[in-house]
Amino acid sequence: MKVAAVIVTRNRHESLIDCINSLLNASTAPAEIIVVDNASEDNTPTIIADRFPSIHLITLSKNLGPAGGGEVGQRYAYEKGFDAVWMMDDDAKAGHETLTKLLEVFDEIKEEIANNPILSPVACRDKELTHPFYNVLRYNKVVGIPRRVDEKEYKNRYFEVNMVPMCGMFIPRKVFEISGFVRGDFFGWYDDTEFVLRAQKNGFKVFAVTEARIYHAIVRSTKKIFGRNFTFIKGNPDRLYYGTRNNIIAQREFLPWFNFYFLFLPVFIVRRGVSIIFFYENKGAFLKHMFKGVGAALKEIWK
Secondary structure, eight states: OOEEEEEEESSOHHHHHHHHHHHHTSSSOOSEEEEEEOSOSSSHHHHHHHHOTTSEEEEOSSOOHHHHHHHHHHHHHHHTTOSEEEEEETTEEEOTTHHHHHHHHHHHHTTTSSSOOEEEEEEESSTTSOSBOOOOEEEOTTTOOEEEOOGGGGGSSEEEESBOOSTTOEEEHHHHHHHOOOOGGGOSSSHHHHHHHHHHHTTOOEEEEEEEEEEEOOOEEEEEETTEEEEEEOSOTHHHHHHHHHHHHHHHHHSOHHHIIIIIHHHHHHHHHHHHHHHOSSHHHHHHHHHHHHHHHHHHHHO
16 A cells, blocks of 8 residues: 655754654655645755655645645645555654554455545654543534543554544545545644544544554643543644634534534533633633634634
């Protein structure tokens, strides 16, 4: 199976080099590594071209965000005839046998289901790959709110889910043929949710592969509330604009209109607003970007 790894990057050439090395030194390496540079200002294209001349480098003149860069990379790999695309973030590193384990499970279950499966490795918070984020999820088709998979399921070799992150996602060619590419106009955040839900709407299934692991240095804070762990964004409030806008647009696409307007939307806005008020720093900026995202989403839906 001819697999292309697509890495979207911007201004992080040091972590990008570590990511590339983890792929090149794996027991099963991708047939080609495609780096999409989102108009970096730190000389990333020159550094990568000099250090890894065999890598295909796509340099964009404008920052299209993780989703926009991802769409460019996916389309390029598809046009070049690759059998599958393996998406990676520039601040992630693959375990030595990650792609090997993904391919083993793919070969095992592809004949059992109607369409080729989308697969996801398990993202870990430590370089030893022992502490998962548990960020593969199950989507509630009534209210549109995801829930975490029970940790006990991680003892299985693989298990079915319906929401996985774009980082590490293994996407067979057939998905692009039938369901299309990631939505570049999302810029970033919830582009993976929309992509996976759309693929499932078109008949594809999604599985997490527990023996396939990656390290991903996600900058978020976690708090335990009423016995449950909740994750909160740290850093740039701009991300909350895209996260709010894109989530609402995606949910409107997949939920019945009544469920969307009377169940998902009020619950989502209240939950996010309350979490910002009680748990976020720089509350004013985050609330501003949240409501800006709500307005942009509704404007897009109603136009």
